[in-house]
Amino acid sequence: MASHNMRDVTIRRFLDELASQEPVPGGGAVAALAGAAVAALLQMVIALALRRAKDPGAAPALAFLLERAQVLQARFEELADADVAAYQRVADALALPRSTDTERARRSTVLQEALVGAAEVPLDTARLAGEALRLASEVAPLCPRAARSDLVTAIHLARATSAAALANVDANALSLDESSFRWELARAREDLADRACILTEELLAPLEGGLRSWLGPRGASRA
Numbered sequence: 001m002a003s004h005n006m007r008d009v010t011i012r013r014f015l016d017e018l019a020s021q022e023p024v025p026g027g028g029a030v031a032a033l034a035g036a037a038v039a040a041l042l043q044m045v046i047a048l049a050l051r052r053a054k055d056p057g058a059a060p061a062l063a064f065l066l067e068r069a070q071v072l073q074a075r076f077e078e079l080a081d082a083d084v085a086a087y088q089r090v091a092d093a094l095a096l097p098r099s100t101d102t103e104r105a106r107r108s109t110v111l112q113e114a115l116v117g118a119a120e121v122p123l124d125t126a127r128l129a130g131e132a133l134r135l136a137s138e139v140a141p142l143c144p145r146a147a148r149s150d151l152v153t154a155i156h157l158a159r160a161t162s163a164a165a166l167a168n169v170d171a172n173a174l175s176l177d178e179s180s181f182r183w184e185l186a187r188a189r190e191d192l193a194d195r196a197c198i199l200t201e202e203l204l205a206p207l208e209g210g211l212r213s214w215l216g217p218r219g220a221s222r223a
Contacts, residue, residue, distance in 0.1 A: 006033060006080040023091065027171075028083035028122045031164035032076050034157055035125060038132045039073035041154035045139055045147040052144050065139060072132055079125045083168075086121045089114040090172075112177055119172040119185055125165035126192045132158045133199045140203060152207050155200060162196040 006014070006029070014033075018025055046066045053059060093111040098104045136155050143151045169189050176182045 005077075007077050024084045024087050025080070026083075026087065026168075027164060028087070028118075028125070028168040029080045031122060031161050031168065032080035032083055032125045034164065035129055035132060035161040036073050036076035036080070038129070038154045038158045038161060039069050039076060041150055041157070042069040042132065042135060042139055043073070045143055045151050045154070048144050048147045049139070049142045058142070062142065065135065065142075068135055072128060072135065075128055076125070079121060079128065082121045083118075083125070086114070086118040090118050111175075115172050115176050116181060119169050119176065122165040122168035122172075123185065123188060123192070126162045126169070126189075126196070129158050129162035129165065130192060130195055130199070132161070133196060133203065137199065137203055140207065143207075148207060148211060152204065152211060155203050155207070159196055159200040162192060166193055 006025075009017075014025065018030065043066055046062055046069060050059060050062045050066065053062060090111070093107065093114040096103070096107040096110060098107050133155065136151065136158065140151060166189055169185065173182060173185055173189075176185075
């Protein structure tokens with residue numbers, strides 16, 4: 001998989017390689033591709049809003065939102081490839097010889113550098129998931145009724161993208177030596193997690209309330 005761009009791989013092939021015993025692709029790539037699906041769903045919702053817009057003056061704003069969603073999708077796809085490459089660098093570092101003190105010292109240095117990169121990629125995925133949630137907040141007031149469930153799906157998936165990406169940050173941070181980078185990483189990780197949770201709740205409350213209105217007062221209030 002590492003020799004291919006994710007956008008060039010069929011869903012069947014990706015799932016087959018994901019299910020294999022090979023370490024890549026793994027959770028980080030899955031998180032990034034989930035984010036790409038979020039961006040694609042947002043494009044669908046925006047395109048529908050464009051088609052149904054009664055006010056011609058709304059078209060430029062919607063077109064700009066559509067362009068931003070397209071850029072997000074491309075960036076998520078790039079991060080999926082970057083995650084595979086970052087893991088490979090960690091694997092290569094782990095395979096370095098460690099028979100002598102010199103070899104062990106070099107291996108440790110190379111491994112720490114690789115782990116930094118392996119933590120930064122999913123952190124970028126989580127940041128991008130936050131951008132997707134903010135874009136969803138701009139799309140929500142313009143969302144056609146027929147696409148409301150698609151927008152809700154995108155929001156849930158964006159939150160999951162963030163959480164999954166941050167789990168991969170954690171996995172790599174556990175092996176990082178104590179440093180200013182690790183401290184800054186922890187602060188950024190917690191900030192992204194908090195922001196994603198808050199924004200998701202704010203976005204879903206009115207949207208899901210409307211979707212569940214058919215259930216009556218009790219059903220509409222359930223999470």
